[in-house]
Amino acid sequence: MTEVSNREVASKLLLLSELLEITGDNVFKIRAFYRAADIIDRINNPVALMSEKDLILVPGIGPAIAKKVREIGKTGTCNELEELRAKVPPSLVELLNLEGVGPKTIAVLWKKLNVQGIGDLEKAAEGHRIRSLKGFGEKKEQGFLRSIALYRAAGGRMDRVEAESVINKLSGAFTPGTWVVAGSYRRGKSSIGDIDIVTTESASVINPKLKNRVDEVIDEGERRTSVRVLGHRVDIRFTHEHQLGSMLIYLTGSKEFNIRLREIAIESGRKVNEYGVQERADGKIHEFSNEQDMFAFLGLQTIIPELRENQGEIELAKNYQLPQLVGPTDIRGDLHVHSDWSDGSLTLEQLAVNGETHGYDYILCSDHSATLGITHGLDEEKLQRQSHEIERVNRMGGTCTLLHGTEVDILVNGSLGLPDDALSELDLVIASVHTSLKEDRDSMTRRVIMAVENENVDIIGHPTGRLLGKRPSFEIDLSRIIDRAKETGTSLECNASPWRLDLDDTDIRHSKEKGVPISIGTDTHHEDEFSHMRYGVTIAQRGWCSAKDILNSLTLQELLDWAS
Numbered sequence: 001m002t003e004v005s006n007r008e009v010a011s012k013l014l015l016l017s018e019l020l021e022i023t024g025d026n027v028f029k030i031r032a033f034y035r036a037a038d039i040i041d042r043i044n045n046p047v048a049l050m051s052e053k054d055l056i057l058v059p060g061i062g063p064a065i066a067k068k069v070r071e072i073g074k075t076g077t078c079n080e081l082e083e084l085r086a087k088v089p090p091s092l093v094e095l096l097n098l099e100g101v102g103p104k105t106i107a108v109l110w111k112k113l114n115v116q117g118i119g120d121l122e123k124a125a126e127g128h129r130i131r132s133l134k135g136f137g138e139k140k141e142q143g144f145l146r147s148i149a150l151y152r153a154a155g156g157r158m159d160r161v162e163a164e165s166v167i168n169k170l171s172g173a174f175t176p177g178t179w180v181v182a183g184s185y186r187r188g189k190s191s192i193g194d195i196d197i198v199t200t201e202s203a204s205v206i207n208p209k210l211k212n213r214v215d216e217v218i219d220e221g222e223r224r225t226s227v228r229v230l231g232h233r234v235d236i237r238f239t240h241e242h243q244l245g246s247m248l249i250y251l252t253g254s255k256e257f258n259i260r261l262r263e264i265a266i267e268s269g270r271k272v273n274e275y276g277v278q279e280r281a282d283g284k285i286h287e288f289s290n291e292q293d294m295f296a297f298l299g300l301q302t303i304i305p306e307l308r309e310n311q312g313e314i315e316l317a318k319n320y321q322l323p324q325l326v327g328p329t330d331i332r333g334d335l336h337v338h339s340d341w342s343d344g345s346l347t348l349e350q351l352a353v354n355g356e357t358h359g360y361d362y363i364l365c366s367d368h369s370a371t372l373g374i375t376h377g378l379d380e381e382k383l384q385r386q387s388h389e390i391e392r393v394n395r396m397g398g399t400c401t402l403l404h405g406t407e408v409d410i411l412v413n414g415s416l417g418l419p420d421d422a423l424s425e426l427d428l429v430i431a432s433v434h435t436s437l438k439e440d441r442d443s444m445t446r447r448v449i450m451a452v453e454n455e456n457v458d459i460i461g462h463p464t465g466r467l468l469g470k471r472p473s474f475e476i477d478l479s480r481i482i483d484r485a486k487e488t489g490t491s492l493e494c495n496a497s498p499w500r501l502d503l504d505d506t507d508i509r510h511s512k513e514k515g516v517p518i519s520i521g522t523d524t525h526h527e528d529e530f531s532h533m534r535y536g537v538t539i540a541q542r543g544w545c546s547a548k549d550i551l552n553s554l555t556l557q558e559l560l561d562w563a564s
């Protein structure tokens, strides 16, 4: 049996706390569970393997919680959680997905207005029944309606991590090497609607193997089968090895790309479809087992999936002038990482060790500044102590240098969460907006531009503040920020967290074309998140970046020179 990870134990405890809060349990008990979830999420030893005695030694974990942790570690859940789940309607729990709706709010809505789900909440808000509740106002009512609209707009779309869990669920049905995920997933988009899979195995082999891996078979056929997996639609196309190239091009898209490709073929008297390229004169079909051969036949340089959007790449491919894009091996370091000095789970030594594992020359330790609203931030004095500690780790002689930085808050008035003389001591400074997210466009833009203009700030972190499917970008005039960043030599971040991917491809391309360096950072808080660098690199490729456009393709010395 695979061990239950700390992340899973913590998420069960968190859900338990939320359900307890919704049902109105004892406040102290609820707080203790929240706290335990937070602690377990941040410690490294697998709690599932610890005895009750050892668990109690962890500060913040008492006997009652230790028992729960053991139960979850053994069975993946616990009795109390299952009982609560039976009591609270799932549609009520779904409300937790709405931005700005927490368990406490849900408890009130449920008790006072008998709101049992998103539809009920919408009706209550539209009927102005919410503003009459104590502690709720007209503003909150409007806020609920906005959150609902946003949640629905994202409806069904997956981030890349969700898409990968869908794909993993099906992967066992195919023989390795006989299938490829196509569509927008293959093009590297930050969010994905449906998943398309192309396989050279036959329908008669695959269809029976799908049954116990899917929620539902929508439509089963010889050429195509559609299923639903974890709530998402997956289309599987069956093809033959000698036609795989054209099928892949066809199903990878995008639609605009395919249209342009068809036009090019027509110019030379040919037709393109998923089975190959057909001569219009005699109807002869040329078949292609791989994409490169088909591109070459059409007189084109091979275009990587990430660029297939008909944004000028086809014209360049005609002249064999496509740019050499940044790749994973160009990345020499991670420029956004948190340690256990703020809200991360890894010690400074562990950051350095992980840097070595990933073959990095450097890692930027960029913990939060101490500002109201953010827990576990560092003030000047603590930053000073961290600096000594980082020196000590670097003296231990590893191959990955820890750079000392911070992710300092951009406050509502545009000033920063740490004084200039503290910032000037650091190797690199990221400045990010974390609070007062609902400022109007002009204020927000001015606020970020003030940070861009601060000579100690090197990078603007997650510049639009979006959380995929949960929170839209701030109201902000990005083109003004890009222009100013160019003038001050400030870098804009491509935050590689799959839940952010901020900036996204189009904005990255605009920045790059203006000459603004892009910094890719994973925003790692936990060990497994270092690997998110790959999402950032993919988005940078979609933004047409070469290695020279990326800050963290510089050598350590070049980077330090750039920053000084």
Ligand SMILES: [Zn+2]
Binding pocket: 407, 432, 434, 461, 462
């Ligand atoms: Zn941040």
Ligand SMILES: [Zn+2]
Binding pocket: 336, 338, 407, 523
């Ligand atoms: Zn961060």
